[in-house]
Amino acid sequence: MLIHVPPEADVLAMDVHKNTISTELLVPGSFSPVIDKISTDEESIRRLVGRFADPGRVWACYEAGPTGYELPRTFRLAGMHAEVIAPSLIPARPGDRIKTHRRDASRMALLFRAGQLSSVRVPTVAEEAVRDLCRARADMVIDRTRARHRLGKFLLRHGRIWRGGDNWTLKHQVWISAQRFDDPALTATFSHYRATLDAREAAMGAIDSDLAAWFTKAPFADAVARLAAYRGITALGALTMASEVCDWRRFPTAAMFMGFFGLVPSEHSSGERSFRGGITHAGNGHLRSRLVESAWAYKAHPAAGVTLRRRQAGLDPAVVSRAWSAQLRLCGKFARLDARKTNRKTVVTAIARELAGFVWAEMTAA
Numbered sequence: 001m002l003i004h005v006p007p008e009a010d011v012l013a014m015d016v017h018k019n020t021i022s023t024e025l026l027v028p029g030s031f032s033p034v035i036d037k038i039s040t041d042e043e044s045i046r047r048l049v050g051r052f053a054d055p056g057r058v059w060a061c062y063e064a065g066p067t068g069y070e071l072p073r074t075f076r077l078a079g080m081h082a083e084v085i086a087p088s089l090i091p092a093r094p095g096d097r098i099k100t101h102r103r104d105a106s107r108m109a110l111l112f113r114a115g116q117l118s119s120v121r122v123p124t125v126a127e128e129a130v131r132d133l134c135r136a137r138a139d140m141v142i143d144r145t146r147a148r149h150r151l152g153k154f155l156l157r158h159g160r161i162w163r164g165g166d167n168w169t170l171k172h173q174v175w176i177s178a179q180r181f182d183d184p185a186l187t188a189t190f191s192h193y194r195a196t197l198d199a200r201e202a203a204m205g206a207i208d209s210d211l212a213a214w215f216t217k218a219p220f221a222d223a224v225a226r227l228a229a230y231r232g233i234t235a236l237g238a239l240t241m242a243s244e245v246c247d248w249r250r251f252p253t254a255a256m257f258m259g260f261f262g263l264v265p266s267e268h269s270s271g272e273r274s275f276r277g278g279i280t281h282a283g284n285g286h287l288r289s290r291l292v293e294s295a296w297a298y299k300a301h302p303a304a305g306v307t308l309r310r311r312q313a314g315l316d317p318a319v320v321s322r323a324w325s326a327q328l329r330l331c332g333k334f335a336r337l338d339a340r341k342t343n344r345k346t347v348v349t350a351i352a353r354e355l356a357g358f359v360w361a362e363m364t365a366a
Helices: 042-050 070-077 101-113 125-157 170-177 184-212 221-227 235-245 254-260 285-299 306-312 317-339 344-363
Strands: 010-016 020-026 034-039 058-063 081-085 265-267 276-279
Touching: 010 101, 020 042, 020 101, 034 042, 034 101, 042 070, 058 070, 058 101, 070 081, 081 101, 125 184, 125 235, 125 285, 184 235, 221 235, 221 344, 235 285, 254 344, 285 317, 285 344, 306 317, 317 344
Parallel strands: 010 058, 058 081
Antiparallel strands: 010 020, 020 034, 265 276
16 A cells, blocks of 8 residues: 655665665655665664654655565664555656666655555564465475476386376375386485485475464464365465465455455556456465465365365354355356366466455455
């Protein structure tokens, strides 16, 4: 959302990097920021805060990036207003081809004063910690997939081809374990590939155990229980969504929530000409991946299986009713789009986008 800075406030804009911070201080009535450059160590940050006799008058901002949220937390503890700016929503001038730290900070100060910058929500320490653990699991899934591919391609290069069904089923893994090689180097290579895969599997199991403890803990317990009532959303998927979004009510409409993770179509329209392209892929990719994965569950007929009924046990009947209505609609839409021979990827994207609307409505319901 756009941030409106009071006219009497001092604006502190920063271009933050690993080792340095370029600061621009814009006082009321001035259009020429005071420029400075400091280190990112704790003592330098304390000295920066100490420059202001009345920290409550200072509104600080910087562009979201790899440096995280420690800086705004420090400023807020000191009594300052601190905002993290969404980089993709910063207005850009087409003819501007010069980019420096000072110019970035100076321009941000002027835009912040003018109320033209949008902020992102700063999560609490606990919310960020669980979110990082969910993202670590996603990284482990990628690592496991790569380990599987390496092992599978190694076997293929040496004529060991599995034709007994889907890969990585129990039968497939038993078949892999039974493979033997005469050459010592090949045997060692095979052992290393298998050991790497076993390590990735063990890492995923350990993270899953750590995450399971958060399914019933504050501040995620209620969101996990309600989201897991929907088909295709497991407790782990619900925790991922809850930790990525945190505050569902910061999105006034379902359309804004859909745009948050880039499942809305891109558009280029001018005059009488209107063109809509593929989805934007903007915003939160972790949430987008989770919703697309959940959307595949709606390709079958509507049903409440044993696992889904177990997740819904003890919930408010209104939540279960809304989840069932969503399932009827999404399963029907999946079948209709599939019957038209629509590209399956397009179908799943459409279902994921509508599923996003249902979960937003669920989490913002009174």
